[in-house]
């Protein structure tokens with residue numbers, strides 16, 4: 001391993017097994033954060049030049065050297081591995097390697113504590129943007145299909161029992177609105193955690209007049225996490241809220257997947273999952289299984305599990321505690337797996353094939369009873385009276401057509417009046433004016 005950045009004359013050797021336990025997995029996770037750490041380190045160097053702690057020449061050399069580090073990292077020529085304690089020391093080691101004594105100047109006025117905090121905020125901001133845009137794309141696919149299949153009859157269920165005639169339009173639009181909401185939530189949470197902790201150092205500030213605002217602006221943060229202690233105490237708290245946004249999406253995806261897997265079963269036979277998302281059985285030659293739908297359903301478990309793990313780490317006193325490092329694995333695991341799963345959803349939904357005849361046939365006469373009661377209400381009867389009368393006339397419903405039932409479903413949001421334009425307008429309004 002390269003020398004620890006904290007090594008001093010008095011340092012004694014740390015047992016290798018201890019270091020592996022402390023840092024072995026962490027340095028691998030830092031691969032996800034290195035580009036953000038570089039970005040923030042470059043802004044920090046420029047900020048130090050503005051207050052005269054570095055000359056502009058020194059800062060420029062550092063910025064250029066870190067550009068080379070990023071390029072080497074992205075090309076796979078620089079491996080962030082157990083040679084380093086973490087991504088932070090790897091950056092300093094690279095700078096010192098390339099620039100000698102100048103490299104050792106990068107850490108003035110900062111600590112690894114604010115360094116990791118700012119990298120994590122940048123990471124979460126980008127992941128939340130991706131989440132919002134993925135939710136938006138899922139909503140769009142659902143809206144397109146809702147429009148195209150607005151009039152297609154399906155049986156509506158409550159309690160998994162036959163309830164009323166419904167439409168594919170209503171079913172699709174219901175899932176569309178869920179993902180519009182999820183996109184909105186991701187943006188809100190992104191805004192909420194959009195603040196720079198950089199320049200709070202180890203949690204107490206430093207004795208230079210750091211240009212924190214200028215550095216924050218350069219990094220795209222509209223405000224500071226002002227208090228150095230809170231910059232550390234908010235670690236984990238922001239991660240939890242980011243996972244809330246992700247869990248809102250995967251929770252709705254779980255429900256959508258449930259519908260798909262149920263409707264795809266031979267007993268229902270309402271739809272076919274596109275073959276590109278299915279795999280076969282090793283023993284039963286007759287089978288093609290909707291595995292993707294099932295693992296999209298269980299995706300939520302990964303996110304909720306990660307949230308629980310994170311929450312459990314946070315029983316801590318104020319200030320930086322090394323425990324906070326353990327918030328990184330659940331955060332990164334949840335976003336890697338969560339976003340990879342969500343990315344598959346648009347094409348999956350696009351390829352779903354409905355069996356229209358089967359859907360229409362599944363609407364039984366009794367499902368028109370509520371329409372009958374409401375028709376009598378329109379003729380002036382009290383609803384309760386009409387309800388009892390309809391219950392006694394179930395035999396009269398055999399000739400009814402579900403298309404007529406849908407045609408009459410004019411209440412706002414109902415099958416004949418889906419208000420897709422409102423959902424579209426809300427979706428289009430999201431993410432506008434965002435940096």
Ligand code: ARG
Pocket residue numbers: 026086112113116320322324325326328
């Ligand atoms: N890997 C550490 C973390 O995630 C980085 C900060 C280390 N700070 C320290 N004082 N040891 O928390």
